[in-house]
Amino acid sequence: MSALRRLVGDSTPRTLWGLASLLLLLLLAPALLGKYWLSVLILILYFAYVGQAWNIVMGFAGQLSLGHALYAGLGGYVAAGLFFHYGIGPWAGLFAAVAAAAVASVIVGYLGFRFSLAGVYFALLTIAFSEFTRIAFDHWPWAGGSGGLFLKVDAASNLLDLRGGPVMFYYLILALAVGAFVLCRALLESRLGRYWLAVREDAEAAQAVGVPVLRCKMLAMVISAALTALAGVWNAFYYNNLFPETAFAMGRSIEITLAPIIGGLGTLFGPFVGAVVLTGLGEGFTDIGDALGIPGIKQIFYGLALLVIVMFRPAGLWPWLSARLGLAERAQ
Amino acid sequence: MTSDFLLALAQAITKGLLTGMVYGLMALGLSVIFGVMRVVNFAHGEMMVIGMYLAWAGFEYLEVSPLISLPLIAVIFFGAGYLLQRGLISPFIGRPEHQQFLLLLAVAILLVNGALAIAGPDSRGVQLDSQFDSYELGPLVLDAVRLHAALAAVAIAALLWFFFTRTRTGKSIRAAADNHMGALVVGLDVPRLYAVTFGVGAACVGAAGALMITIIPVTPFLAGEYTLLAFVIVIVGGLGSMTGALMGGLLIGVSEAVAGLLLQPSLKSMFSFGLLILVLLLRPQGLFGKSAR
Numbered sequence: 001m002s003a004l005r006r007l008v009g010d011s012t013p014r015t016l017w018g019l020a021s022l023l024l025l026l027l028l029a030p031a032l033l034g035k036y037w038l039s040v041l042i043l044i045l046y047f048a049y050v051g052q053a054w055n056i057v058m059g060f061a062g063q064l065s066l067g068h069a070l071y072a073g074l075g076g077y078v079a080a081g082l083f084f085h086y087g088i089g090p091w092a093g094l095f096a097a098v099a100a101a102a103v104a105s106v107i108v109g110y111l112g113f114r115f116s117l118a119g120v121y122f123a124l125l126t127i128a129f130s131e132f133t134r135i136a137f138d139h140w141p142w143a144g145g146s147g148g149l150f151l152k153v154d155a156a157s158n159l160l161d162l163r164g165g166p167v168m169f170y171y172l173i174l175a176l177a178v179g180a181f182v183l184c185r186a187l188l189e190s191r192l193g194r195y196w197l198a199v200r201e202d203a204e205a206a207q208a209v210g211v212p213v214l215r216c217k218m219l220a221m222v223i224s225a226a227l228t229a230l231a232g233v234w235n236a237f238y239y240n241n242l243f244p245e246t247a248f249a250m251g252r253s254i255e256i257t258l259a260p261i262i263g264g265l266g267t268l269f270g271p272f273v274g275a276v277v278l279t280g281l282g283e284g285f286t287d288i289g290d291a292l293g294i295p296g297i298k299q300i301f302y303g304l305a306l307l308v309i310v311m312f313r314p315a316g317l318w319p320w321l322s323a324r325l326g327l328a329e330r331a332q
Numbered sequence: 333m334t335s336d337f338l339l340a341l342a343q344a345i346t347k348g349l350l351t352g353m354v355y356g357l358m359a360l361g362l363s364v365i366f367g368v369m370r371v372v373n374f375a376h377g378e379m380m381v382i383g384m385y386l387a388w389a390g391f392e393y394l395e396v397s398p399l400i401s402l403p404l405i406a407v408i409f410f411g412a413g414y415l416l417q418r419g420l421i422s423p424f425i426g427r428p429e430h431q432q433f434l435l436l437l438a439v440a441i442l443l444v445n446g447a448l449a450i451a452g453p454d455s456r457g458v459q460l461d462s463q464f465d466s467y468e469l470g471p472l473v474l475d476a477v478r479l480h481a482a483l484a485a486v487a488i489a490a491l492l493w494f495f496f497t498r499t500r501t502g503k504s505i506r507a508a509a510d511n512h513m514g515a516l517v518v519g520l521d522v523p524r525l526y527a528v529t530f531g532v533g534a535a536c537v538g539a540a541g542a543l544m545i546t547i548i549p550v551t552p553f554l555a556g557e558y559t560l561l562a563f564v565i566v567i568v569g570g571l572g573s574m575t576g577a578l579m580g581g582l583l584i585g586v587s588e589a590v591a592g593l594l595l596q597p598s599l600k601s602m603f604s605f606g607l608l609i610l611v612l613l614l615r616p617q618g619l620f621g622k623s624a625r
Contacts, residue, residue, distance in 0.1 A: 064429055115613045119429050120372050124563055128608045131560065135602040146598075250556060254437065261434055296448030296552070303441030310434045311420075314427065 051259035051271030053227035059266035062200030067126030075229025076236035105225030134248030264316025352585020361536030367572030377558030383541020413534025457549030570621020
């Protein structure tokens with residue numbers, strides 16, 4: 001009970017009611033929505049979840065990673081590869097997937113932080129590792145090379161092997177998103193969370209007052225990479241195919257960062273709000289693009305929308321929105 | 333056998349050096365912009381691709397060789413860069429990196445998809461008369477187009493050096509880069525200087541695009557690759573250092589050509605990224621940069 005009380009903290013009843021009704025709606029969604037809208041909601045929850053995971057490194061600990069596709073890609077490839085080659089189910093495979101991503105994040109993080117790379121330099125290091133891995137997987141027969149890795153599509157629902165339809169994957173990604181939300185809230189309320197914010201605001205001052213800066217940054221990387229790897233596993237089994245060109249692409253890494261930046265870095269609800277806005281815009285512009293029939297027109301609208309948001313709400317939408325709704329999340 | 337191999341190697345190295353000069357000019361633009369304003373231009377490859385398309389359009393519709401249209405393209409890019417800095421980027425100077433990143437990402441998306449919407453996804457190339465000409469240098473054969481592009485890139489880099497060391501505006505820009513506050517105190521119009529800087533950086537990459545189109549055809553999808561390539565080059569050479577960008581360009585040009593010869597061509601950028609990781613860790617100021625962080 002005390003853990004729960006700490007988790008709820010000083011949230012207003014209004015916030016809690018809001019969250020509870022949102023959760024209820026999300027739980028009922030498959031019964032209420034058609035196939036198309038469910039697939040949109042799946043995308044939203046996916047981006048909210050990976051955004052939440054990325055937010056730990058950037059929003060909480062202040063380290064700009066532009067290579068998170070590495071962890072999602074590794075997670076997906078390890079679980080899918082074990083299933084494809086040895087018939088090892090994803091529930092066992094995900095431990096290996098998480099372990100692989102954690103090891104990769106330890107290597108990237110330790111090298112980056114130990115050699116005190118920050119800002120753009122750290123970002124480029126993360127990109128370099130992700131690109132390096134992409135090319136390696138392109139030439140690795142076990143992973144299917146550039147031709148890709150395909151999982152057998154099976155219409156029969158089988159939760160044990162993660163074979164089945166969208167509703168199962170919807171509840172899985174919903175569970176992940178809710179779990180990550182609660183975990184991030186708990187982390188922020190913990191000593192580690194306070195340390196992260198101290199490191200983000202002023203690493204030197206934090207070091208001076210005895211915060212173990214290197215260990216805190218490493219923990220942020222590992223937790224974030226482990227969560228991202230789960231998204232990769234989910235992604236691989238949902239789409240049934242993996243290509244190095246997309247799984248480890250720079251574009252995939254950028255996608256991961258957009259929802260939390262647009263929604264509000266370092267906020268708990270920002271990744272979700274950003275994911276709703278971005279996926280909504282993306283779907284809306286796809287319709288317009290299809291109607292106009294000009295290649296690239298969808299992305300032009302998307303780029304314009306990003307431009308407008310970053311120019312007028314550079315701190316993200318949620319801090320502004322929550323103040324409007326009277327749900328002010330404490331400034332982190 | 334071995335002499336054949338050595339010749340092929342020497343041939344690859346020369347080819348890499350010539351392409352590397354154009355890479356260097358492209359990276360120079362990125363380096364100038366970062367060195368002065370600390371703004372990381374994530375739309376750099378996209379700007380390069382636009383330069384390539386402009387030169388292609390000039391050749392296709394007006395029958396002007398890219399080497400002739402280059403000065404005009406550079407002027408257009410200067411103007412566009414100047415306005416871009418004044419209108420969009422200026423408020424973001426000194427803001428957190430992720431905000432600059434998002435802003436320039438939006439610009440990049442607009443540029444590359446604008447090109448896609450106008451020119452379509454097909455690859456567009458330029459067939460010059462000198463396409464199959466070559467110069468012989470002892471046993472080495474140099475492609476004429478590559479040599480011309482490399483010489484033009486060197487000439488432009490020399491002009492840039494002249495601008496930054498001999499002209500009043502160039503010196504003022506360096507002063508503003510060294511000491512922002514000091515530049516304001518002595519009455520320099522720093523916002524204008526920043527706009528000029530972005531214009532100069534853009535002109536470099538536009539010119540590099542006009543040269544690159546004579547070597548390889550353009551598609552919108554090259555943009556992301558060029559952005560990464562420009563970053564690899566400036567980091568390896570030393571971010572903010574002019575000689576560093578040029579030397580980095582040569583190094584990456586040669587390493588790509590040699591990796592393409594010794595390994596599979598598709599592995600060539602793995603080598604560049606490996607080099608990037610090593611340089612970031614062991615010598616983050618770059619191989620040719622001097623300032624210790």
